[in-house]
Amino acid sequence: MRPLTEPESPAPSYPDHWEADIVLRDGGTARLRPITADDADRLVSFFERVSEESKYYRFFAPYPRLSARDVHRFTHHDFVDRVGLAATVAGEFIATVRYDRIDERGRAASGDADRAEVAFLVEDAHQGRGLASAMLEHIAACARERGIRRFAAEVLPANSKMIKVFTDAGYSQRRSFTDGSVHLTLDLEPTAASLEVMQAREQRAEARSVGRLLAPGSVAVVGVGRRPGGAGRTVVERLRAAGFTGTVHAVNNALPEETTELGGAPAHRRIADVPGPVDLAVLAVPADQLPDVVAECGEHGVRGLVVLATEHSAQRQRYLVQLARAHGMRLIGPGAFGIINTDPAVRLNASLGPYLPRRGGIGLFTQSAAIGIAVLEELDQCGAGLSDFVSAGDRADVSGNDLLQHWYEDERTSVALMYLESLGNPRKFTRLARRAALAGRPVVVVRGGRHSGGAPPRGHTVPVGRTPHATVSALLRQAGVVEADTVTDLVDTGLLLARQPLPPGDRVAVVGNAESLGLVAHDACRAHHLQPLPSRGLGPAARPEDFRAAVAEALADPGSDAVLVTAIPTVSEDTATDATRSGRAEHVAALSEALRAAVADAAVGKPVLVAHLALDGLATELATHGIPAYPSAERAVRALAQAARHADWVRSAGDSGRVPEFDDLDAPVATAVLNAALVGRPAPSGPADAASGAVELPAADAQALLGAYGISVVPTLPAPDAETARTAARRLGYPVALKTTAPHLRHRPDLGGVRLGLASEEELLRAHAELAEQLGDPAQLLPVVQPMTARGVDTVVRASTDPLTGAVLSFGLAGPASELLGDVAHRLLPVTDRGARELIRSIGAAPMLFGWRGAQPVDTDALEELLTRLGRLLDDHPQIAAVELEPVVVATHGVHVLGAAVRAAPPPPRSGYGPRRLPAY
Secondary structure, eight states: OOOOSSOSSOOTTOOGGGOEEEEOTTSOEEEEEEOOGGGHHHHHHHHHHSOHHHHHHHHSSOOOSOOHHHHHHHHOOOSSSEEEEEEEETTEEEEEEEEEEEOTTSOBOOTTOOEEEEEEEEOGGGTTSSHHHHHHHHHHHHHHHTTOOEEEEEEOTTOHHHHHHHHTSOOOEEEEEETTEEEEEEEOSOOHHHHHHHHHHHHHHHHHHHHHHHSOSEEEEESOOSSSOSHHHHHHHHHHHTTOSSEEEEEOTTOOTTOOEETTEEEESSGGGSOSOOSEEEEOSOGGGHHHHHHHHHHHTOOEEEEOSOOOOHHHHHHHHHHHHHTTOEEEOSSOOEEEEOOTTTOEEEESOSSOOOEEEEEEEESOHHHHHHHHHHHHHTTOOEEEEEEOTTOSSSOHHHHHHHHHTOTTOSEEEEEESBOSSHHHHHHHHHHHHHTTOOEEEEETTTTTTOOOOOTTOOBGGGSOHHHHHHHHHHTTOEEESSHHHHHHHHHHHHHSOOOSSSEEEEEESOHHHHHHHHHHHHHTTOEEOOOEEOOTTOOHHHHHHHHHHHHHOTTOSEEEEEEOOOTTOOTTSHHHHHHHHHHHHHHHHHHHHHHHHHOOSOOEEEEESSOTTHHHHHHTTTOOEESSHHHHHHHHHHHHHHHHHHHHHTOOOOOOOOTTOOHHHHHHHHHHHHTTOOOOSSHHHHTSOOEEOOHHHHHHHHHTTTOOBOOOEEOSSHHHHHHHHHHHOSSEEEEEOOTTTTTOGGGTOEEEEEOSHHHHHHHHHHHHHHHOOHHHHOEEEEEOOOOEEEEEEEEEEETTTEEEEEEEETTHHHHTTOOEEEEESSOOHHHHHHHHHTSTTGGGGTTGGGOOOOOHHHHHHHHHHHHHHHHHOTTEEEEEEEEEEEESSOEEEOOEEEEEOOOOOOTTSSOOOOOOO
């Protein structure tokens, strides 16, 4: 492997977690890292390339060169009171930033001083790429970690670019003008404005990085064989056949000198021999040659890479990504099938696919090449069109999150289809997917391996199977992601969402010429919780104009929200003759035109879709008019149901509720309990570390923690022997309950470990003796006494902090409903009042809370308050790893928490608040 030109022996205190790869405003990348004593030569070389004007703005005086003292001062840091960061490309500095801790008088300080002076210097050739803005985010994060809360900056009035960097950052700031310079003070605590600015800049940069991969002006294919066949030669031929509007170059290092053309493209021995810039290189070389080829591409200034070869070694994948990013390149792959862009201005087919798909509004991202091929073929058979396609393979660098950033501002894309085997950053993914859905670009996802434990880890990803399936589904559902069960479902749903409006409700008008197919459609609607309206049967001899009239009538009906057309060949048709086949083709064309006209004339916001049997060519004909067609009624209805659920989400997304405010919360008490439990425990270094090492709070501490947020646990006193039980009952007051709390008996009421309604001392002592006789030594049973509470519905409330997805609140009925049938609902924090209502009502057994079969309804308002209080507790205190409240008895009036367990652990840093960076491989 080629070595990277970075320091090899950093200081022992070197904060390597400050290193980061960042995407710049133009889509290129840079490496950001702390400056060390080994960087003296790099610093001097960088300073020599900076213009005299930029030096003057930095030092307020002519500063032609750095003295030896300057070099020492700017490269020797303690990473606490003095910190310097450098942005590098190909190992060379292109920008620097530093802070020095100062006191209120502006003098050098250390220790408790919470103020620092900050200054930047950006090489002129790289100004305008957003380097200073990105570096401000990172140096601010470093400063906050070292106890610094404010930055002071002194800027010359003529240095408008640097003033804009500070004023546009979104931090709270103060500004004054003294002694001929502008004095700025920034409060470094993240604000809503600074987070919004950071995310907006991240979106533009990452979108640009993908956009320039998908719209290159020139493509070089490295590893093109001299004979037809092979991956490299195939890609060259696909590029030329698609009519790529840029230039194509073929590279083969074993090429004879006299060979000037391969596959119709100019041929070169090395990437360095290609004249002019190369925007995209497709690498079709064996895996063992990749490091050298990637380095050569970086040295030539290539802007992005598609790596077709599969690299199974995680270490080598890591090195490839580091090498590419160090040279400012993004990388798709390894193991990529390729990329496609159908824009007529580009016409890019840099893939192994046989043709350029139709132009359309579907964006497609897959990790699996095989799935990508299958989806492309399915879309082609349906007559659907694509905007872009990216097969990322091992997804070592460019991920689905990057594509969501691109599609968000790509007007050509109306729906995103994604096959994911893993989620690299679930919280970021859902943030981006929600934003896209609210902008009218729904995201449809099918997850591979969700029921089989997840796919093996690939790249910097986290297998979706490692986080509970229900948790991931809740995460996606709350973000407005449409989750498909199969690849077929993915395509079917995408066809409908790409061109048709969302249904305003769930009432479906079924129009068709076959009673049997209409009946199938009705049954499918009911199975998917849609409301089929009485069928408009047209009879087996219906003509295209009959379909047009019936569809127009159904669309005009204010009682319908969607129209499903069912069509089969007329019974008089004989498929055996060529003449009849020709007539059927004419019938298909006429039917397609009739449906198009009906939709165009109606001009209402209702979707129209078609289920047909044995009408070859109808799907393709209708696709030209934006009407999706399916080979079965079941598939059509399933896609419509997905669209209806997404429409419900869109309608409610603007009113997600509010997080209730409570006057009786005592956060300091909760903090004190948790701090005492975690004293001496180090903060975790990452998600895996955070998931282990949690400590269970003693019962008294757990009750104190919950009580601080208004969640009362019914008093529980131990009863290891008869005398202690008697004393406990007297203290609590009769009637009481006696129950065992041993782990092996806690959830087994069928074994007789619970005795309720003990109204006297005699009954209590008899029950205690019976427990010992039936179940063994009382000391092993851990019996307890509780006062009796009102009867009601027993429920279970749990909360846990998943290191990847965040805190999750779960709710279900106690017993078989949740334990055996898995009837449990999940909600991600924060929990709003609306979210709590939906959580309670989303389980299958919810009717038992609302008076099922004449029973008395229970106090769901009190239950909602409990859920929101628990949500606030976890949101305010990320040290809480898990809470289990079981059972929670929901009575006619009020709720009673009979058992509680709490686990705590030092939390990892919260994502979303740190500076933007590419995922660490």
